[in-house]
Amino acid sequence: MNTEDDWSPADNPYAIAVSEGQWWQRAAILAVRRMRDEDDSLGGFSTHQIDARSLVFALRQILTAVELERTALKELGIPMAVRDELVRARDRFTAAFPGITEMRDGLTHFDEWSRGTGKGPQKKRHEETNEALRDVARHFWGFGYDPQTGVVSMGPYRLDLSKVEKAATEMSHAIYMAAHAVDQRNAAELHARTIEVLADSGLGCNDDGPILVFSDGVHVGLALRLGEVSDEQERTALASKLVAAAAAGGLRATSTMYPDAEDTAERLAAGEQLRIELVLTA
Incomplete structure (x- = not known):
């Protein structure tokens, strides 16, 4: 990195x-x-x-x-x-x-x-x-x-x-x-890669599922539809899997409010939208 x-x-x-x-x-x-x-x-x-x-x-x-x-x-x-x-x-x-x-x-x-x-x-x-x-x-x-x-x-x-x-x-x-x-193209490529990485980990994204990957044309975000995962333990476990899967796929999930925060899985489970970034290698 x-x-x-x-x-x-x-x-x-x-x-x-x-x-x-x-x-x-x-x-x-x-x-x-x-x-x-x-x-x-x-x-x-x-x-x-x-x-x-x-x-x-x-x-x-x-x-x-x-x-x-x-x-x-x-x-x-x-x-x-x-x-x-x-x-x-x-x-x-x-x-x-x-x-x-x-x-x-x-x-x-x-x-x-x-x-x-x-x-x-x-x-x-x-x-x-x-x-x-x-x-x-x-x-x-x-x-x-x-x-x-x-x-x-x-x-x-x-x-x-x-x-x-x-x-x-x-x-x-x-x-x-x-x-x-350039930003739009990069965001589109990152959006597609994020979905692919999560799918390869068995965490598929669909319109009515709990996992939401979205883009505003510049940044890519990850969120949970809390209404689709009402059980707190289940939601926490899913959030941990998502953050771990992103990291394994060369991506980083960060807090939009506190970029240096390390409790990203907990934040995701609590309803915060995370930003997805590409981890660059030297």
Whole structure:
């Protein structure tokens, strides 16, 4: 069984994409709200201009979360329809901020962009027009936020603050929904396996029997229909068999209210719904 120390983000990169997408979405919204508030001075530098830089990075990081999600979904074999919907959401996001990657690159690689030797658009412009590098640098320079128009600009690129909250929220939600497809598939597989494990132990599940295995689309649960097992001793014995059978089949039954509780069979017999989890091996 995996221990806490053995955990790695590489085990569930699709979930990491959701988390990072949400963090950067909120970072973008925070930057916008600060930029709409009163401008302060930090060592002689406008906090609006500082936040404008943070906004660019936050929006571009959301796209990084999208790419991580796409890679993870492909590796997991999630249906193309789910991945295509994520791509459509990404395309809507980039349409709202068409120069976001270039702005991020210009800020990140200011050592190159200030000399006209940057990759991407600077290199392309130099090759196509044969302009002097100093002229190329000037065309893509001049980062700043104009509070009168609500626009962040850098060279030919523009970022409209009025679009940020809606676009970032929708993109973050699209990443979450794509990941939800993984949770749904995992829950369906675990639900089927739980029923199979119990059946192999002679503990069949049916609509009118005492054993209930259910799923909410994300988690799988185990419960007893108390009305079908009125005798307390019989109910306790059945609960013990269910918990033992799950463990023998590579599953773990845990309390939803007290995950570290060890008296899971007693809780099941008393009417508490248990959560079924897969025991991972190293």
